[in-house]
Amino acid sequence: MTAGALPLDVLGPSGVYRARNRQTVTDVAGRTTAELGVAPKLFVSRAMRALRAAVPLPVDARVAAIARAGELFATAELGGLTPEAYEHAVSRVAGLPVTVVRAATRTLAHRTAHLHRGLQFARPTGAVTDWRDPLTRTGRAVWARRGEVLAVHAAGNHPGTHSLWPEALALGYRVAVRPSRREPLTPHRLVLALRAAGFGDDHVMLLPTEHEPAEAMLRAADLAYGSDEIIREHAEDRRVLSLTPGRSKVLLTGDVDWRRHLDTLVDSIAHHGGTGCVNATAVFVEGDTAPVAEALAERLASLPSLPPEDDKARLPVQSARSARALESYVLGRAAGARAWLGGGGIADDLGDGSAVLRPAVFELDRPDAPEAGTEVPFPCVWVAPWNRAAGVAPLRDTLVMSAFTDDEELIDALCDEPTVSNLYVGDHPTHWTDTGMPHDGYLADFLMRSKTVLRG
Known part of the structure; x- marks a missing residue:
């Protein structure tokens, strides 16, 4: 011992x-x-x-x-x-x-x-x-x-x-x-x-x-x-x-002013230090993606690099070796994307053998870019364009979808999509939950069954 x-x-x-x-x-x-x-x-x-x-x-x-x-x-x-x-x-x-x-x-x-x-x-x-x-x-x-x-x-x-x-x-x-x-x-x-x-x-x-x-x-x-x-x-x-991985997402359609919801977008990405399956890993934008990526990068860049036990810490920490390996992986995945934050690296050495995983924001050029499905244990978000013609296909395989939209037909489609586990419509962060709400379905759905009993 x-x-x-x-x-x-x-x-x-x-x-x-x-x-x-x-x-x-x-x-x-x-x-x-x-x-x-x-x-x-x-x-x-x-x-x-x-x-x-x-x-x-x-x-x-x-x-x-x-x-x-x-x-x-x-x-x-x-x-x-x-x-x-x-x-x-x-x-x-x-x-x-x-x-x-x-x-x-x-x-x-x-x-x-x-x-x-x-x-x-x-x-x-x-x-x-x-x-x-x-x-x-x-x-x-x-x-x-x-x-x-x-x-x-x-x-x-x-x-x-x-x-x-x-x-x-x-x-x-x-x-x-x-x-x-x-x-x-x-x-x-x-x-x-x-x-x-x-x-x-x-x-x-x-x-x-x-x-x-x-x-x-x-x-x-x-x-x-x-x-x-x-x-x-x-x-x-x-x-x-x-x-399975969360790959939680946010959708911003053209009928809403995303600037009014910037706090919720940042919170969805960085809450829990960005380590949870309910943290947003991709933001899909109907319209110009650049202003959204720029605003997210500006806000996320202000998070401090501190040891995890510090009360002011907001970002996760790994061993310097693990952080460098993760950095290499992320930058490799982002090779064809526009880096608004994190393009020069995400591992910030604390000098004791550990490193803070700093946020990253990458802009993609199409809704079906495979990079949007990349999930890593720190605040890393992929901002991708979206349009009505693309439909729900790029939004599949999602634990939580926060949809900022007034389009009821789109909401119908997202609610009916089997691979979207949870749907939040409006100004709700992807990490929201409450007692009695299913996470990825109810665990009891797996543990229990209903059987008919008839007795005299």
Whole structure:
């Protein structure tokens, strides 16, 4: 164990497991922050069997425990870390501005407090939650689990990704989480909070592991979801829900004055430090693209380059080596575009082995330019022309579309387009969300099904 490193142990069916195999978790400057225990294959197999054998808590107890866990996550010392120490550590490890991490903590506490209410938005109106409901005497759909055990292969780009999977616990699943090595602190803290709030060790586990045991973990579960390599390898499996890139977009049609909405455009691009799947990566303009690109570049250029733990930081930070590699990739993609910002590079060295990822704005010359689909973890936006003849084709494959338009036929087309997951019409940033609103559909759509029950 490295001196001063935070131990992030496996959280298995019998509590904390101190694995021999440990992996170093470093901050953006390469300094060791934590050591992550790695569970062996046999341990993972036994853990998955324990999850399957466990009996779910009653629904009221599950809901209360999740709400309590959110409160503990935001306020208690867990695993030797106060909330402030946890947020500082995540900021340094993930390179996220500390204000973004704090906001994610508040969001998780809010979502867990209102989780049961939010789940009711996902339940079909005609379905009841229990076969004992009097309505089943004459026949009624019952909302039922598709399985018993869920494997979560977690993303590490933002702490907020972990505010979704507790829904599975609320629905009665037992859950195994394989944390991302990029940022394992958040799932470790959340599993500790859920256990402290009343879930048994055999109900929710943290199982950091290598590729082969992770495959076994997925096969032993009834369902799995996430965004890491293992999930992508099984994307065609109906038991697996693969989370895809956001590629969120903004559309500005000629019937609106985009200057009145510049604050919202900038916010859509740079909120969360530009690291989220809900951040806008492309802005399509009906008309002259240059004034829009110029205005965005002017506003984004004013964001400061600071270490992520600074309260005034607004931009993400990576190791200097990673930042230079990302810079090379982005500039290669932008080779044929007009650079309004970032054309000379986006990596701003902080002098400690880390570098700020500074914003970039590139202007494209056609609506179907493939560069508009480039998504990177910092405020980078591609401004492209759009016209009615192009239609919705360039706007497809979008997590969130913010459409600034008064054209109802266009709104109809965007609402009907299957590859546009969420549509915001008017002055709403792409990162907007609220309790009960689907992210990329409801997670419960994947976890649950309706079955007819008729009893005497």
